Amino acid sequence: MxxxxxxxxxxxxxxxxxxxxxxxxxxxxxxxxxxxxxxxxxxxxxxxxxxxxxxxxxxxxxxxxxxxxxxxxxxxxxxxxxxxxxxxxxxxxxxxxxxxxxxxxxxxxxxxxxxxxxxxxxxxxxxxxxxxxxxxxxxxxxxxxxxxxxxxxxxxxxxxxxxxxxxxxxxxxxxxxxxxxxxxxxHKEKGQEEKYQRCLHRVLESDFSHEESALKLMQSLSENGRREEAMQVYRQFASKLQSRLNMEPLPATQELYQDIVAGRILVRPTLSRNIAPVPLVRPEFHPEPEALINTNWPQTLQSYNFNPLFPAFVIPEETSLAGPEIIGRQEEQALWKNQLETALRGKGSLTIFEGEAGVGKSHLLQTLAGQARLAGFQVLHINCHPEQNDLPFNPVSELLEQALSRMGSTELQDCLKYCNPEIARLLPGMAHLFPGVQPGNPDTNPEAVFAAAAQVLSWLSRNRRIVVVLDDLQYMPGPSLRMLRFWLNHPALRSLVFLAAIRPGAREMASPELARLLQWGGGESNQNFYRMTRLEKFELAQIITRKLGQPASPELLDLVLDITGGNPYLALELVACWQKDNQLQLKNAQWERKNDWDNQLPSSLTGYVRRMIANLNPEAQVLLSLAALCGPIFSFEILRQIVLYRQDGAGWWIELDKTKLGQTLTEVTGSSLIEETRQEYHFSYPLLVETLIAGLSHSQKLCWREVIGWAQKKLESGLLEWDFKHDQN
Missing domain, CATH: 1.10.10.10 (Winged helix-like DNA-binding domain superfamily/Winged helix DNA-binding domain)
Structure with a gap:
């Protein structure tokens, strides 16, 4: 105007x-x-x-x-x-x-x-x-x-x-x-499916309870071969409905979700749907590893200028592939660059990042995947989650469908000529291409299914190296983990690059299959395990400046560091909430609080911390609550005395088994929520203590503090040694 x-x-x-x-x-x-x-x-x-x-x-x-x-x-x-x-x-x-x-x-x-x-x-x-x-x-x-x-x-x-x-x-x-x-x-009328989906995403960002949009978005994503994203839409929608409105999705939405999980939604017809069914009788394909390596490829990323033959997986829009570098993760990026250069020489790798919730694992994976995509790799991205245990090969199916559904008809036909028809058991959305093979449990013929999947990946990696990104690897079902190890040891897949993230404690509490994968390192293959730490003070200052547009004052920065311990997600969420609630002001080109902090934490922050705690087993959650009432710093002996108090009949309601106290404490320290020094433990950041205590009822706090007080008196009065001998008898 x-x-x-x-x-x-x-x-x-x-x-x-x-x-x-x-x-x-x-x-x-x-x-x-x-x-x-x-x-x-x-x-x-x-x-x-x-x-x-x-x-x-x-x-x-x-x-x-x-x-x-x-x-x-x-x-x-x-x-x-x-x-x-x-x-x-x-x-x-x-x-x-x-x-x-x-x-x-x-x-x-x-x-x-x-x-x-x-x-x-x-x-x-x-x-x-x-x-x-x-x-x-x-x-x-x-x-x-x-x-x-x-x-x-x-x-x-x-x-x-x-x-x-x-x-x-x-x-x-x-x-x-x-x-x-x-x-x-x-957009739907014009056949612009991605723009159609983007509009529905924006509706849900504005109104999380708009179920019609959630339903349409799930349907569209699943029909376009993006089943994992469709399931993620449902999980986020259902979680917000439950936490904010105490409601469940409508039966129609739940039914659609079950259909998507079970693979009953067929991929919408595209160019790849117009090809003729692949004949079941075909020559057996045994590619030689040397034949899969293009010797004309350059040996370093600096000289690598690849013109992609077909589209790769699209990194989520919120990730800027050409944006600024991640703050404070230079070592991880240098490691990744070396892995990509090694992959161009035909040597694959398994790189695993471990870190607490909020430390930036997912963001790092997306950014590193974006760097690989810019370098000419095709990137396949899978988010693992606990619900996949009911569908043991679902992550692998998602990975293969993700690659195949983006290919043109000629490419897809050429690819499927060289794979065992047993691959249909992993691809329910493409079962129509394999008449005579019914989709079913891959465990009925696992060797053939594993080999068929390897053949598909071999064909895909002939002209373009592959990076497979696996977020929350600890949730991947055992059968899918077995197939992953099969790929890592397959001679035709030497250049395959895996990039994964796991949560703290996953190694200590790993299933047998996950433990085998984490210990993998055979042959000439390369594995790197890297533990992500919280940000240093100067790094925290940089991300806050990027978030708010102006730097934080030294006093504000110290306060944020004290509350969050340098956890980047918690720090950014805290300052964003303060800014939204008009608790910050610009003074001398620096952000500072208008008033002293009143020890009140934003609800979004405490909710996130509660979800972190909810990922632990019940005994670990009880132990954390007891430790919070003991204070930011506590000793193992205090906890042991509290468990022993049950012998007197007064502490029976504290659901901690003294025989598992050490194991539970190991899980909690592995989660990075508490840290161990020489003689005591302390919480990683104060807001954990505040959140845990706020989650207890008044009667719980009174009773538990009575038990804690009793244990402290016993320690102070020198009765610890007698109790220990009595316990041994």
Whole structure:
């Protein structure tokens, strides 16, 4: 929309038009000048300006303004406050104003306040509504897209709890959802499936409970060969419904999820669906390893300029493949570059990163996968999860379908000529290509299925090296892990590169199959195991600066480090919540807290910590709660005495087995939630203690503290040795 014509009188002719942003942020540009947050003389003046912008003709009565801004005050005091707010608003917009009556921006006419309509040159809210209504009238995808580009977030997010903003925000949120759904429908009509899915994703980002969008997105993803992503959509949707609304998805949504998990949703017909069924009788294929290595490939990444023959797996959009390097992970990136260069010489590898929740494992995997993709590798990405135990070969099936479903018809036909038809048992979505072979349990003929899968990967890696990314490897079912080890030792797959992440304690508590994989290192193959640590203080300062746009003050940085212990996710979530709740302010180009910290943690942060704890077994969770009541630092002997207290009949309700105390403590330390020094243990970061204690009922805290007090007295009175001998007898 064009800036309104300025027809100003006399001394108003030099006033600059205003450009206002209210969607996703509040920002005012006055000509070429940005009015900074600290330049607003008062918060109420700022609120008055926002309210005026939402009213017809930018005017409001004095009475309504006072009722909205000071509902708790009597009329006289509220009117006085309004006069002060009007004065502050004028001074903000016109610092050199001498007389109020000469204000070019804010006029007072009797009982009304009005912004000069001609000087409000552009407001993103008004432009959004104008474009949206035009798009509705013309059913224009271009106009919908222009309107969507303006909607950078919710209406005035800093005023979420202001009564005067609620109704407008809800109305806009509804319009935004309707706009996205109409855009999705138009993309669907044009066959633009990825854009259709993106619109549905954005609906769920705005309204997590919009079940229709979740259902359509799951259906579309599964029909396009992206079954893992479809299942992830359901899990996130169901989790949010349960945690926030205490509800379950509708039966139709649950049924679709079960169909997707079981592989009953066929991949939508594409070019690859038009090929003729592959004959069952074909020459047996035994590729020689040397034949699979293109000797013309360069030996280093610097000289590697590959022109891909077919598309690889697309890394999630939030990962910028050409963006800035990861902060604080130079050693990991150097290791990965060496692995890629080694793979180009025909030598594969298994690289595993271990790290606590929130340390950045998934983000690191996505970024390293992006670097591999830019270097010309095709990247296959699998997220493992506990539900896959019911479908032991599901991760492998996902991996193969991911690669094959993105191939053209000729490529797919050529590929399937050289593989055993038993591969159909791993590919329920492509079973129609193998008449005579029924999809079923691969365990009925595992040797043939393993060999068939290896043949597919051999063919795929002839012209383009493969990187397989496995997030949360500890959840991969045993049969899939066996196939992974089979691939790692297969002579035709020497150049295959695996990049995986596991959670802390996975090695100590590993299943036999996972333990064998973690110990793998045969032949000329290469394995690297790397433990990711939390960020140092200077690294934490860098990621906070990137998040907030300005650096944190030394005091704020120290506070964040003390609370989170350097865990990057927790640190970023903490400062983001403080900023959203208007608890931070810019002073001397640095962010600092407006007030001292009141020891209250954001709910999103405590919820994340609870999910971290929930991944442990019940005994480990009890042990952590007891340790939290003991304090940030505690000794093993305190815990042992608490367990022994059960002999007196008073501590029976503490569900800890003294014979498993050492094992449970090992699991907890392996999770990186607590750390061990020479004579004692301490929590990795204080917010763990606060979250654990907050999760206990009042009666639990009283009873458990009684037991802890008893144990401390026994230690102080020197009765520990007698108790130990008594326990041994």
């Amino acid at each position: 064009l800036v309104r014509d300025l027809k100003l009188a006399g001394d108003n002719s030099t006033a600059q038009p205003l450009r206002v942003f209210m969607l996703g942020r509040f920002e005012v540009e006055q000509g070429n000048r940005l009015i900074e947050s600290e330049q607003w003389r008062s918060g109420k003046a700022r609120s008055l300006f926002k309210i005026l912008l939402t009213r017809r003709s930018y005017q409001i009565s004095r009475q309504e303004a006072t009722e909205l801004l000071w509902p708790e005050l009597d009329m006289d005091r509220a009117a006085n406050n309004l006069n002060q707010a009007v004065y502050s608003l004028r001074r903000t917009l016109e610092p050199d104003l001498e007389k109020p009556s000469n204000s070019a921006y804010l006029r007072t006419e009797g009982a009304k306040l009005q912004l000069n309509y001609n000087l409000v040159g552009w407001v993103d809210l008004e432009e959004f509504k104008r474009l949206y209504h035009q798009a509705q009238q013309n059913n224009s995808l271009d106009l919908y897209a222009q309107a969507a580009a303006l909607y950078s977030g919710e209406f005035l997010p800093e005023d979420l709890y202001e009564d005067w903003s609620v109704s407008r925000r809800e109305a806009l949120r509804q319009e935004w959802t309707e706009l996205l759904l109409k855009m999705a429908a138009l």
